[in-house]
Amino acid sequence: MAQEFEPVGSTPFPAATAADVLFQLRCQAPLTHIITNHVVTNFTANLLLAIGATPAMLSDPQESSEFQSLAKALSINVGTLSQSQAVAIRAAVDAALEAGNPWVLDPVAVGPLSLRTRLCEALIQQAPSAIRGNASEIMTLAGFESVGRGPESVALSDDAVEAARSLAQQTDAIVAVTGARDYITDGEQVLRVEGGSALLTRITGAGCALSSLVAACLGTGRAPLEAAASACAFMAAASEIAEERSQGPGSLSVALLDSLYDLNLHDLERLES
């Protein structure tokens, strides 16, 4: 349920636009190449399939490069990065740019760890279409002061809006900073998605899967700001319904797949009330 809160400069994202992107997503089922961490691979693939996208998890450097001629979008996540995965990520991003495909970065736990931090700093110079992270990650990547605690945020998304805007201006990417409220910005306009379920923080992979859902929405060819905000709205609406149907984190993650499967305009409109 939406709260009485109007952060200066942000506007609520309309349900009707999200429903339109959902329709396009289901019509096109965009093939989305995902290089992600080994904690969330299965959950991410199931989540994309449930809503109607087509995930493909490939991580060999040569195949990652070749696959971009087939895929519509690429999702990169550094959650369990290794030196060899970094090679595949670089190959895939180069190929995505070559093919003209949109690509999304999820900078999991960027900051305290050098391998992923150096890679993320290099990747944001490579024209990502969107960057999705929690408040700590977005603040760190934007060069704002922040203390991270591994993959979990220690900051509020409400306090990371300026960092998100700054990062968007630095990179020309859409930046989505998520948390109790999600903010999605192109550096000027800031859209807001409210609602959802705090129980999402009690299962692993909600943020990672959301980043891949952003990539799938971008793969429809929709304008990146609307595509990224739509993915956030899908997760918020579906998790709100899933929480009502579940008893805790275990049943929530199953109920989330079910509610994404039959998500509709009516569900998305609940976020506005």
Ligand SMILES: Nc1ncnc2c1ncn2[C@@H]1O[C@H](COP(=O)(O)OP(=O)(O)O)[C@@H](O)[C@H]1O
């Ligand atoms: N307190 C909360 N209430 C409702 N939804 C939340 C809350 N915290 C996070 N979420 C949602 O959980 C998903 C993952 O976001 P987040 O926790 O910020 O990412 P990460 O898992 O990368 O840390 C997003 O859809 C976000 O809106």
Ligand SMILES: Cc1ncsc1CCOP(=O)(O)O
């Ligand atoms: C627990 C964990 N450890 C490394 S990656 C990862 C998953 C993080 O998932 P999310 O960022 O979606 O919470």
Ligand SMILES: [Mg+2]
């Ligand atoms: Mg994360």
